[in-house]
Amino acid sequence: MATLFEMSPRCQELHKKLTDFVQNDCLPAEEVFESQVGKGDQRWKVIPPIMEELKAKAKSLGLWNLFLHKGYPEGPGLTNLEYAHLCEITGRVPRVAPEAINCSAPDTGNMEVFAKYGTPEQKQKYLVPLMNGQIRSAFAMTEYAVSSSDATNIETSIERVGDHYIINGHKWWISGAGDPRCKVYLVMGKSDPRNKDKYRQQSIVIVPADTPGIDVIRPMQVFGYDDAPEGHCEIKFTNVKVPVSNIILGEGRGFEVIQGRLGPGRIHHCMRAIGMAERTLELMIERVTDPSRRTFGKILARHGTVAADVARMRIEINAARLMVLQAADKIDKTDAKGAMRDIAMAKVLVPNMLQRVLDLAMQAHGAAGLSQDFPLARFYAGARTLRIADGPDEVHIQQLARQELLRGSDIRAKTAAMKIRRQEILAKGSKL
Numbered sequence: 207m208a209t210l211f212e213m214s215p216r217c218q219e220l221h222k223k224l225t226d227f228v229q230n231d232c233l234p235a236e237e238v239f240e241s242q243v244g245k246g247d248q249r250w251k252v253i254p255p256i257m258e259e260l261k262a263k264a265k266s267l268g269l270w271n272l273f274l275h276k277g278y279p280e281g282p283g284l285t286n287l288e289y290a291h292l293c294e295i296t297g298r299v300p301r302v303a304p305e306a307i308n309c310s311a312p313d314t315g316n317m318e319v320f321a322k323y324g325t326p327e328q329k330q331k332y333l334v335p336l337m338n339g340q341i342r343s344a345f346a347m348t349e350y351a352v353s354s355s356d357a358t359n360i361e362t363s364i365e366r367v368g369d370h371y372i373i374n375g376h377k378w379w380i381s382g383a384g385d386p387r388c389k390v391y392l393v394m395g396k397s398d399p400r401n402k403d404k405y406r407q408q409s410i411v412i413v414p415a416d417t418p419g420i421d422v423i424r425p426m427q428v429f430g431y432d433d434a435p436e437g438h439c440e441i442k443f444t445n446v447k448v449p450v451s452n453i454i455l456g457e458g459r460g461f462e463v464i465q466g467r468l469g470p471g472r473i474h475h476c477m478r479a480i481g482m483a484e485r486t487l488e489l490m491i492e493r494v495t496d497p498s499r500r501t502f503g504k505i506l507a508r509h510g511t512v513a514a515d516v517a518r519m520r521i522e523i524n525a526a527r528l529m530v531l532q533a534a535d536k537i538d539k540t541d542a543k544g545a546m547r548d549i550a551m552a553k554v555l556v557p558n559m560l561q562r563v564l565d566l567a568m569q570a571h572g573a574a575g576l577s578q579d580f581p582l583a584r585f586y587a588g589a590r591t592l593r594i595a596d597g598p599d600e601v602h603i604q605q606l607a608r609q610e611l612l613r614g615s616d617i618r619a620k621t622a623a624m625k626i627r628r629q630e631i632l633a634k635g636s637k638l
């Protein structure tokens with residue numbers, strides 16, 4: 207386990223640079239960013255100018271595309287474990303820092319799809335501008351009409367007609383689709399709905415955002431937050447036509463692609479969630495040790511229950527971080543598929559931890575904790591989202607339970623052997 211904490215000299219240097227950048231540039235920019243988001247009819251048109259300034263600074267510092275691990279020649283050559291330490295720092299300012307270093311969802315997952323499965327032409331057209339931070343992207347899987355946590359339910363049709371695919375479907379909660387910089391969608395649908403293998407019915411196609419037939423109907427809100435300028439949008443695809451060269455990997459290989467994409471995406475969310483939890487704990491400590499805030503003759507931290515909450519938060523964050531680092535390490539030692547179990551465990555544990563930590567911090571802040579004066583309410587919306595997005599808790603738990611329970615016959619056989627052995631020992635009069 208000790209090796210999980212080791213950072214190469216290069217990673218240590220990046221860690222220091224990124225910590226300074228997030229603390230001295232991103233954190234002070236957080237409120238500026240929110241104030242620059244467009245109002246009224248500008249809401250989905252304006253990109254806060256501070257973001258481009260931050261991106262330029264991050265690039266000049268070499269803090270750019272850190273997520274694309276050393277398996278890809280296009281990336282900066284870090285391991286997933288090294289990135290876990292760095293990604294955590296960006297989670298402290300989640301609306302600003304990840305994008306400032308070009309490591310924000312859903313682009314990271316989409317870039318990894320292009321890097322892993324893209325043809326040279328697809329890479330040139332989409333991966334290059336995404337990695338330069340010139341355009342943004344969206345991943346369109348979830349559908350309005352069907353339970354999408356079981357992706358075999360997806361109904362969007364991808365029908366081949368000559369040299370083109372014709373796409374018809376109704377998606378929603380498509381993150382990033384409200385952003386004027388979003389130039390490309392990866393759309394999941396069924397190209398072979400009658401295939402007997404229900405995991406070979408799906409394909410993923412590249413759809414340029416300006417293709418005729420795409421109707422972005424409305425941005426959805428989470429607890430009232432619309433997350434402009436990116437947004438999470440409801441979209442209709444009506445007879446949307448793209449060339450067959452826009453397929454990713456090949457027809458019927460959609461599940462393979464999403465498995466490659468969602469694993470790393472999920473663990474990145476967990477890494478950032480640890481950073482969010484650390485900032486939450488700092489806000490808590492700052493508030494409860496404030497000498498001017500006293501109840502019943504003491505500062506809040508002097509009340510035993512409040513102090514115990516602080517300790518509990520520390521324990522939960524540290525435990526969750528270990529699980530995230532372990533999953534990242536496993537991805538390095540196998541691959542995203544080999545680490546599925548560890549990623550699933552982290553994906554359940556970490557958002558629940560973050561939600562509890564936020565709840566305790568909000569309680570200690572009193573009414574202020576629920577207000578716009580602190581980031582806690584927005585963080586809470588994010589934590590609650592993570593328990594549903596990229597697969598709800600229950601789906602991961604079901605898969606984990608299935609794997610654990612597979613050990614049942616082995617464990618029963620071992621117990622039976624132990625009982626026989628016990629009888630033998632008893633029969634011999636306890637001489638081993």
Ligand SMILES: Cc1cc2nc3c(=O)[nH]c(=O)nc-3n(C[C@H](O)[C@H](O)[C@H](O)COP(=O)(O)OP(=O)(O)OC[C@H]3O[C@@H](n4cnc5c(N)ncnc54)[C@H](O)[C@@H]3O)c2cc1C
Binds near residue numbers: 378
């Ligand atoms: C802010 C936000 C951003 C999102 N971004 C994207 C995006 O960019 N692209 C995209 O495609 N989607 C996105 N989503 C959608 C998200 O991935 C889905 O909402 C999620 O996969 C669940 O699908 P569903 O909403 O259809 O719920 P359903 O599949 O209908 O599931 C509903 C509930 O049923 C329960 N359930 C399901 N399966 C089981 C089971 N096996 N055992 C017990 N209970 C179960 C769970 O409690 C689950 O929450 C986003 C969602 C949010 C909130």
